[in-house]
Amino acid sequence: MQDVIVSVAQILGRPGAGRTINLSRPVEGVETVLASVAETPVEARLRADSVVEGILVSGAVEGATRLQCARCLRAFSSEVGVEVCELFADGPGQPADEDAYAVEGEVIDLAPMLRDALTLALPLRPLCREACAGLCGSCGQDLNEGPCGCVQEELDPRWAGLSALRDKLNH
Ligand SMILES: [Zn+2]
Ligand SMILES: [Zn+2]
Incomplete structure (x- = not known):
């Protein structure tokens, strides 16, 4: 010091x-x-x-x-x-x-x-730019350099119950 x-x-x-x-x-x-x-x-x-x-x-x-x-x-x-x-x-x-x-x-x-x-x-959450796309959660590719090809189809579990209910009501 x-x-x-x-x-x-x-x-x-x-x-x-x-x-x-x-x-x-x-x-x-x-x-x-x-x-x-x-x-x-x-x-x-x-x-x-x-x-x-x-x-x-x-x-x-x-x-x-x-x-x-x-x-x-x-x-x-x-x-x-x-x-x-x-x-x-x-x-x-x-x-x-x-x-x-x-x-x-x-x-x-x-x-x-x-x-x-x-x-x-100092910034707590520095961002290289406001619109930084970040990394793919599955394969880790830098999405600023383009899409990685992973299929993003995870349904939010909180909505799963709702869509089940909706299916029921529609029948
Ligand atoms: Zn960044
Ligand atoms: Zn990916």
Whole structure:
């Protein structure tokens, strides 16, 4: 887990003061089952603003992603972008919540915030395209490349009873 340490010494404890933070660096370990953030640098254009409670970090984070289509399993790449606005708490009476971000001395570590924000922004069900035809459930052929020849004639069991009833009524 690589830190992304930014000094806030100049603005800490001076509500109203702020600084810009522009980052371009890889963020490791951001992945879900079908998606991950690529090793290429993540771009972050942020502001750190001194507030009474600590440091408020806000702005835009963008990165390249590597995805696997949830229907046809093909690998493809895309981009992810997310707006962040997070408080890094400072001073006594520190957050009881261990997951909250905090000022450490005169620095903040942006890595956990970047990782959390990007992970939440990854698609849960990536699709190579909206109309992806997926794979045949019987033979596994990629139906984007054409029909496979399997005969799809499974009747939904929930309708089986109905059609039996209909047959009866018609006789
Ligand atoms: Zn697909
Ligand atoms: Zn098939």
